[in-house]
Amino acid sequence: MNTKIGIIMGSQSDWETMRHTVKVLEQLGIDHEVKVVSAHRTPDLLFEYAENAHSRGLQVIIAGAGGAAHLPGMTAAKTRLPVIGVPVQSKALNGMDSLLSIAQMPGGIPVASMAIGKAGATNAALFAAAILAIEDAQVATALDQFRARQTAKVLADDDPRAGD
Numbered sequence: 591m592n593t594k595i596g597i598i599m600g601s602q603s604d605w606e607t608m609r610h611t612v613k614v615l616e617q618l619g620i621d622h623e624v625k626v627v628s629a630h631r632t633p634d635l636l637f638e639y640a641e642n643a644h645s646r647g648l649q650v651i652i653a654g655a656g657g658a659a660h661l662p663g664m665t666a667a668k669t670r671l672p673v674i675g676v677p678v679q680s681k682a683l684n685g686m687d688s689l690l691s692i693a694q695m696p697g698g699i700p701v702a703s704m705a706i707g708k709a710g711a712t713n714a715a716l717f718a719a720a721i722l723a724i725e726d727a728q729v730a731t732a733l734d735q736f737r738a739r740q741t742a743k744v745l746a747d748d749d750p751r752a753g754d
């Protein structure tokens with residue numbers, strides 16, 4: 591199977607958040623790769639990664655970063671593949687810095703910004719899958735099944751007092 595989704599993060603310390611992206615892609619059976627790459631600390635590696643992503647067969651890049659989260663935007667600047675940004679919750683500013691760094695891109699270079707933290711990491715995987723599902727019937731079926739399971743779980747847990 592070709593690897594179609596590249597997941598990058600600015601630091602090993604982002605893994606606690608980005609593991610949720612990987613978990614969902616595994617549930618959906620979508621092949622992916624995971625790397626630590628930083629626009630700040632390894633700029634040459636980032637440029638190489640982003641420039642070669644399309645020719646290596648990647649179709650979507652998910653980039654997670656915290657604080658001055660330039661990684662998603664700089665990745666988008668170097669590839670025309672869709673880039674999904676995950677704002678990692680920072681200690682100093684609770685992730686507001688990450689969110690604004692990712693969301694407030696200048697016109698012309700888009701990044702699809704998710705929510706801060708675990709929900710954003712989860713949704714990044716689902717959003718990437720939705721992009722692949724346009725052309726890939728297997729991914730479309732996996733996504734439909736994921737949603738059906740989620741709906742069934744919510745309906746089964748419909749009494750909020752059950753855990754008391």
Ligand SMILES: Nc1c(C(=O)O)ncn1[C@@H]1O[C@H](COP(=O)(O)O)[C@@H](O)[C@H]1O
Pocket residue numbers: 599600601602603604627628629630631654655656657658659660661662678
């Ligand atoms: N925002 C960026 C970038 C980047 O945008 O290139 N590289 C690292 N970082 C972020 O710095 C935070 C702290 O990193 P350390 O825990 O390694 O000090 C991480 O959340 C990482 O994403």
